[in-house]
Amino acid sequence: MAKIKSTPVKTADLKTLDVVIPVYNEQKILEKTINTLHAFLSEAMKEYNWKIIVADNASKDNTLVIAKALSSRFPRVSFIHLDQKGRGRALRRAWSESTADIRTYMDVDLSTALEAFSPLVNALATEYDLATGTRLEKESHTKRSLFREVLSRGYNVLVKLILYTKYSDAQCGFKGITKQAAEELIPQVKDNEWFFDTELLTLSEKQGYKLFEIPVTWVEDPDSRVRIVKTVAQYLRDLLRLRFDLLCGASRRKKPVQAGTHSPDDECGENEEKHKKSGKNQQPMAQERVPEIVEKVARK
Numbered sequence: 001m002a003k004i005k006s007t008p009v010k011t012a013d014l015k016t017l018d019v020v021i022p023v024y025n026e027q028k029i030l031e032k033t034i035n036t037l038h039a040f041l042s043e044a045m046k047e048y049n050w051k052i053i054v055a056d057n058a059s060k061d062n063t064l065v066i067a068k069a070l071s072s073r074f075p076r077v078s079f080i081h082l083d084q085k086g087r088g089r090a091l092r093r094a095w096s097e098s099t100a101d102i103r104t105y106m107d108v109d110l111s112t113a114l115e116a117f118s119p120l121v122n123a124l125a126t127e128y129d130l131a132t133g134t135r136l137e138k139e140s141h142t143k144r145s146l147f148r149e150v151l152s153r154g155y156n157v158l159v160k161l162i163l164y165t166k167y168s169d170a171q172c173g174f175k176g177i178t179k180q181a182a183e184e185l186i187p188q189v190k191d192n193e194w195f196f197d198t199e200l201l202t203l204s205e206k207q208g209y210k211l212f213e214i215p216v217t218w219v220e221d222p223d224s225r226v227r228i229v230k231t232v233a234q235y236l237r238d239l240l241r242l243r244f245d246l247l248c249g250a251s252r253r254k255k256p257v258q259a260g261t262h263s264p265d266d267e268c269g270e271n272e273e274k275h276k277k278s279g280k281n282q283q284p285m286a287q288e289r290v291p292e293i294v295e296k297v298a299r300k
Contacts, residue, residue: 017048017121018100022090023067023108024057030066033108038074040114048121051100054079055090088196092189095182101125103182107173113217120176120214129181129209132167132201133174133216144220155235162239163202163246167211170198174216181209188250194231195238202242206251 019037023030034052041050054067056079067079080097082090095103102124106112112133120131135142136156142149152171159170175197177185181204189199204211242250 015047015049016100017045017050017102018053018094018098018104019050020053020055020091020094020103020105021108022055022057022087022094022105023059023063024085025059025061025063026108027059027062027066029108030054030063031070033110034070034074034077036110037106037114038077040117041076044114044118045121048102050076052077053094053098055094056081057085057087057090058083084192086192086196087194088189089192091196092186092192095177096186098182099179101179102176103179104176105173107221109221111218111221112172112174116174116214116216120174120212123212123214124176124178127210128212129178130201130204131176131212131214132169132197133172133218134167134169134213135172135216135218136169137213137215139215141215141217142220143218148220151232155232158235158239159198159202162243163198165202165205167201167205168213170201172216172218173197175200184253185209190241190245191238193234195235195242198235199238199242202246203250206246207253 019041021030021033021037026033034054037052041052052074054070054077056064056067058081064079064081071077071079080090080094082093091105094105102121104117104121106117116133120133123131134140136153144152152169156168156170159165171194177200185200185203185207188203189196191199201211
């Protein structure tokens with residue numbers, strides 16, 4: 001993993017670039033965001049054949065209507081629609097269906113300053129497998145409430161304690177991945193909501209992919225839709241679940257398994273199946289106890 005203040009602009013070998021914008025009920029700001037982003041990409045990313053993809057997460061307002069109108073106005077803007085909510089679900093579909101050499105995403109409110117986008121993409125085009133913005137380095141500049149600051153830093157401390165990771169910021173909505181890394185990693189990610197980012201970064205680090213972190217300027221969106229208490233409980237559950245998965249071999253870099261052969265990653269599932277069939281009064285498996293642990297934390 002590398003932390004670099006800036007990357008010199010180089011002629012990239014990888015030319016195609018997708019920029020995904022996950023949205024849910026964003027009719028108020030979607031058009032302004034796409035106009036701003038389209039103008040920026042037209043000027044700053046001329047060496048790439050770029051495209052913007054609006055990924056609508058089952059919006060109940062006019063977000064989808066606006067996305068369709070924008071795709072008609074701009075040839076380089078398209079949209080997809082999902083019937084279920086979930087940022088991870090939207091990224092999974094958009095990145096999995098993409099044929100681009102580089103696949104990125106950013107939050108619709110453009111909380112992260114776009115000046116960091118070119119270095120992030122150039123890192124992926126030249127050397128790295130994944131890239132992410134970080135709000136928690138000395139060179140980063142953030143503007144948010146004390147509550148959100150403490151919550152963010154506390155969560156990232158938990159990530160390091162439970163998952164033994166080195167990256168600094170798990171949840172910054174400003175990331176990218178190469179075609180090969182996406183094809184290898186995304187099928188392994190189980191979460192379809194906010195934890196998708198943490199799981200993706202953790203699996204990539206554990207399996208030896210090269211991660212580029214760039215300090216960013218980030219301003220909190222006062223209209224954020226994140227439900228703090230519910231999200232924290234989900235994060236605790238998912239952190240424990242991912243820790244269990246890592247103990248069962250998720251840290252090994254995945255390779256295609258031929259039919260009729262045995263994969264080392266099958267061992268954990270087999271052990272769990274034996275546990276269920278034994279009929280003995282044993283302690284529940286770690287993954288089974290996650291809801292119980294979360295409930296106890298919530299009561300405290």
